Amino acid sequence: MRILQLTPAVEKNLLRARHERDREAEAVAARIIADVRKRGDSALFAFTKQFDRMDLRREGLWISTKNAGRLPRRGAARLRPISAQSLDSSSSVSPAFLRAIAEAARNIRAVAQKQLPRPWSLQTEPGVTIRQLVSPLDTVGCYIPGGNFALGSTLLMTAIPAQVAGVKNIIVVCPKPNAALLAAADFLGIPQIAQIGGAQAIAALAHGTRSIPRVEKICGPGNRFVTAAKQLVSSDCAIDLPAGPTEAIVLASSGNPAYIAADLLAQAEHAADAASFLVTPSKKLARAVQEQVASQLTQLAASNPAHQSIQKSGAILLTTSLAQACDFVNRFAPEHLSLPAQPEQLLKKITASGTIFLGPWAAQPLGDYVSGCNHVLPTGGWARKRAGLSSADFVKCITTQTISRNGFQRLAAAAESLAESEGLLAHRNAVRIRR
Numbered sequence: 001m002r003i004l005q006l007t008p009a010v011e012k013n014l015l016r017a018r019h020e021r022d023r024e025a026e027a028v029a030a031r032i033i034a035d036v037r038k039r040g041d042s043a044l045f046a047f048t049k050q051f052d053r054m055d056l057r058r059e060g061l062w063i064s065t066k067n068a069g070r071l072p073r074r075g076a077a078r079l080r081p082i083s084a085q086s087l088d089s090s091s092s093v094s095p096a097f098l099r100a101i102a103e104a105a106r107n108i109r110a111v112a113q114k115q116l117p118r119p120w121s122l123q124t125e126p127g128v129t130i131r132q133l134v135s136p137l138d139t140v141g142c143y144i145p146g147g148n149f150a151l152g153s154t155l156l157m158t159a160i161p162a163q164v165a166g167v168k169n170i171i172v173v174c175p176k177p178n179a180a181l182l183a184a185a186d187f188l189g190i191p192q193i194a195q196i197g198g199a200q201a202i203a204a205l206a207h208g209t210r211s212i213p214r215v216e217k218i219c220g221p222g223n224r225f226v227t228a229a230k231q232l233v234s235s236d237c238a239i240d241l242p243a244g245p246t247e248a249i250v251l252a253s254s255g256n257p258a259y260i261a262a263d264l265l266a267q268a269e270h271a272a273d274a275a276s277f278l279v280t281p282s283k284k285l286a287r288a289v290q291e292q293v294a295s296q297l298t299q300l301a302a303s304n305p306a307h308q309s310i311q312k313s314g315a316i317l318l319t320t321s322l323a324q325a326c327d328f329v330n331r332f333a334p335e336h337l338s339l340p341a342q343p344e345q346l347l348k349k350i351t352a353s354g355t356i357f358l359g360p361w362a363a364q365p366l367g368d369y370v371s372g373c374n375h376v377l378p379t380g381g382w383a384r385k386r387a388g389l390s391s392a393d394f395v396k397c398i399t400t401q402t403i404s405r406n407g408f409q410r411l412a413a414a415a416e417s418l419a420e421s422e423g424l425l426a427h428r429n430a431v432r433i434r435r
Contacts, residue, residue, distance in 0.1 A: 001264075001293045001310050003286050006279070006317040006328060015332070017313075018380050022244075025228035029199040032225075033232055036203035041210050047200035052146070052175045054195060061211050062192045063177055065185040093183045100370070101156070101184050107372030108156055112164040115390040117397055127407025133398040136166035139213060140394060141205035143220030146175035146197050148305075152184040157374050157389065158220045159188050165394035171215055173201045197222075199229035206233035219389060221376055223271065240389050244379045246274040247335040248364065249353075251325055253282045255340040256360055260285075261292035263338055263357075263364045268306040268314055275313040277334075279325045286316045326350060333383035336364055352384040408434060 004010050035043040045056045121131045142158040145151050155172065162170050172190055174181060175197025185193055194212060196204065202222075208214030218230055219240035227244035248267035250260050264276040278289050293310060300306055319325040326349040329337060333352035343358035350356065354377030357364055368375045376389035403411070412431050419427035 001290050001314055001316055003290060003316045003318060006319045006324065010317070011328060011331070014315075015381070022224065022228060022380065025224040026232060029202075029225050029229040029232055032199040033203040033206075033229060036200050036209070037207045041212075044196060044200050044204050044209055044212070047198065048175070048196055051198055051200075052196075054175075056195065059195070061196070062194055063182070064192050065182045065190060093179050097180060098183065098187070101152070101187055104153065104370040105156055105160060105187065107370060108160045108374070109164060111372040111374070112161040112391040115161075115392055116164055117392050117395060125407060125410050127404035127410060129402040129407075131400045131402070133400060135396045135398055136168070137162075137216045137394050137396065138167070139169040139171065139215045140167050141171045141173065141215040141218045141220075143197075143201065143205075143218060143222055143226060144172060144174035144177075144181065144193075145220075145222055145226075146177075150174050150176050150178045150181040152181045153369050153375065154220055155181060155184050155188070155190075157376050159185075159190060161374065161389060161391040162219075162394045163188070164391045167394050169213070169215075171205065171213060173197065173205065173212075175201070197226075199225045202226060202229035202233060206237035217394070219376065219393065224273065227379070240376065240393050241378045241386055242380055242382050243335075243376050243389075246270040246276075247332075247379050248274075248276045248338070249329055249332065249334040249336070250278045250338040250340065251322075251329055251346060252278070252280055252285065252339065252341050253322055254285060257285065257288035257292045258296075259360055259363070260289050260338075260340060261296050264289075264293060264314065265296055265300070265306050265310065266363075266365050266368075267336060268309045269300070269304050270309075272305045272308040273313055274305065274309040276310060277314060278316045279319060279328060280316070281319045281321050281325060283318065286318055290316055322346070323349075329353070330384075333378075333381045335377045335379045335383065336367070338362065338364060354378050354383045354388050 032047060048054050048056055117134050119132055119134050121129060123129050140162050142155065144154050159170055159172065170190060172185060173194040173196050175195065177193045177195060202218060204212040205215045205218050215237065217238040217240065221243035224244050227242050230239045231242055246267045248264060250263055252260065260278060264278060268274050268276040278286065280286055297307060297310065319328065326346065329350060330352045335354040337350065337353040338357040339346045340360045347356065347358065355367055355373055357367060367373050374389045378386055378388065412435060415431045416428045
């Protein structure tokens with residue numbers, strides 16, 4: 001892992017690299033979206049065969065999750081195999097996996113319930129009552145990345161907040177659903193998953209095809225092409241946030257080098273374009289973490305994407321001070337940020353991050369899976385503008401205005417005066433006619 005002095009030129013190159021990748025991905029995604037919108041299932045099936053090497057006409061678009069995961073009777077060592085289209089009949093999930101799913105779901109649900117907007121009522125003046133109604137979206141699409149493994153944890157992170165919000169129809173898509181994902185879906189009561197992915201899946205969810213229903217909102221992370229596709233369809237279909245290639249920063253002047261290296265590699269293994277950084281004013285810590293990264297990489301399979309991403313996209317960035325380090329973090333606005341040392345002191349200086357891990361025991365994978373915080377987080381600098389996914393993303397907050405005759409009399413003069421100042425005489429007259 002390279003060590004670089006954080007200069008203005010280095011920072012400019014790091015920030016520019018993200019946007020250059022976005023523009024390239026947008027061109028590819030735009031072509032795919034246009035074709036799916038024009039030809040529907042024909043284009044969707046063709047792109048799936050081209051990119052995922054799956055013939056949906058032969059293997060089927062939808063795969064059932066029914067009974068995919070059932071807790072065994074006490075004493076049983078394994079679950080019965082899961083047999084389904086496109087899955088090896090020997091696939092199975094363990095009782096430990098299902099217990100982990102249950103624990104993660106419990107924590108995610110608790111946080112989602114806390115984040116859900118609440119109805120309220122307020123009297124702003126006598127005779128004037130404003131209320132907020134909270135209404136769930138009707139149909140949403142949950143995108144689950146496939147890659148080397150289907151991410152069952154992402155299903156929990158997207159579907160559970162939608163369920164807490166009261167969404168009736170949850171459409172789940174994944175290019176390569178495996179036994180674990182099907183078991184997680186069955187646990188959540190989701191009956192089927194569409195075996196599609198990439199920009200073509202986003203296009204199908206946004207515009208609808210004969211086989212895929214059109215949704216009101218798409219949520220879930222994905223690669224650069226999925227992220228670009230979500231942004232391109234956002235004028236026709238709501239999206240949660242740009243959650244693209246993984247980003248992680250550890251900001252520290254001291255700490256356990258092995259722990260820091262492990263967190264950087266944990267995020268680096270998501271994909272070859274994942275970006276992991278240590279930002280530190282300490283040369284001693286920089287060298288120690290560099291050695292730990294090299295050592296821990298030897299324990300990972302040669303096929304692990306971390307080998308490529310840690311060299312291509314990652315770096316140890318040396319700063320002149322913690323203040324410079326904090327300023328850079330706020331400009332970069334990472335998806336994940338760890339503050340292993342002096343967490344509360346440094347936290348006061350951070351204004352932009354998807355999620356922040358405080359202290360040496362807050363291992364980043366705990367947040368990826370079971371702590372309860374959502375792991376669908378903004379990337380590409382979007383953490384400067386919005387937070388991660390929550391149950392609030394699946395509802396509409398509608399206001400009502402109840403105004404009595406007395407309330408009208410109290411507000412009328414001010415409304416007329418403001419309408420006249422803006423030259424909107426019909427507005428003024430709609431008030432005056434009631435006097």
